[in-house]
Amino acid sequence: MxxxxxxxxxxxxxxxxxxxxxxxxxxxxxxxxxxxxxxxxxxxxxxxxxxxxxxxxxxxxxxxxxxxxxxxxxxxxxxxxxxxxxxxxxxxxxxxSLDDLSVDCLVASNNQEDDLTYSEMEGMVMELIEKLPKVQKEVFKLNKLKGMNSDQIAHQMNLSKRTIEHHIYLASKSLKKNLLHNPTLNLIIFFNIFF
Structure with a gap:
C-alpha cells in the first residue's frame, strides 16, 4: 500500500x-x-x-x-x-406504517419537510464555490470535484505544487467559514468539501 x-x-x-x-x-x-x-x-x-x-x-x-x-x-x-x-x-x-411512529416522530418528519432538499443544498454549495476567486475556484474544482491531486493540478495549470496546495487551503477555509453560518448545510459540507 x-x-x-x-x-x-x-x-x-x-x-x-x-x-x-x-x-x-x-x-x-x-x-x-x-x-x-x-x-x-x-x-x-x-x-x-x-x-x-x-x-x-x-x-x-x-x-x-x-x-x-x-x-x-x-x-x-x-x-x-x-x-x-x-x-x-x-x-x-x-x-x-404510520401506526409504528410516535407523535414525536411525526412532528419531526413535518419539520424535515421544511428543510432544504439535497439538491438545493448542493446548489447552494456550488454557488459559494463559484464566488471564490478565479484561481482558487479552478484549483478547488479540479481537486475536490474532479479528484486530481496537487501534482496533477500544478502540471496542468503550470504552477508550483505549493501554490496549488495554498489555493486549496484558502478555498476550503473560505467555504467552511461561509457554510458554518448555515447549519442546514452541515451534511453537504461533509460531502463537498472534505471529499
Missing part, C-alpha cells in the same frame, strides 16, 4: 482493471472511512454503513474491467453509496 499512496486514482484504476489487488487495497483504504461517514448521513446505523461500503467495493472488484479511469472514481463511489442507501430506504419503506 505504501508505494501506491502517491498514485492518482486514474493510475490505480488502470492497475485495478488488470487485477492488481494492491491497487484495490489502496483505493479501499483511501475512501472506505469517507464513504462510511457519508453513508451515516442517510441513516445512523453503523452496521448498515459498513455493509454499504463493503457492497460497493465488492461491485468495484467484480466490475473492475468496466471502470472508466477517465472519470472521477471518487464521484463514482459516492454515487454508488448514495444509490445503495436510497435502495435500502426504498425497500424498507413498505415495512413501515
Amino acid at each position: 505504501g508505494i501506491l499512496m502517491k498514485h492518482a486514482d486514474d493510475i490505480l484504476l488502470i492497475s485495478l482493471k488488470q487485477g492488481d489487488m494492491a491497487a484495490f487495497d489502496e483505493l479501499y483504504f483511501r475512501y472506505a472511512k469517507k464513504l462510511m461517514a457519508f453513508s451515516l448521513t442517510f441513516l445512523a446505523d453503523q452496521q448498515l454503513a459498513e455493509e454499504a461500503v463493503q457492497e460497493v467495493f465488492v461491485r468495484v472488484w467484480e466490475r473492475r474491467k468496466k471502470l472508466d479511469e477517465t472519470k472521477s472514481f471518487k464521484s463514482y463511489l459516492f454515487q454508488a453509496v448514495k444509490f445503495y442507501m436510497y435502495n435500502y430506504i426504498r425497500d424498507r419503506k413498505k415495512d413501515c
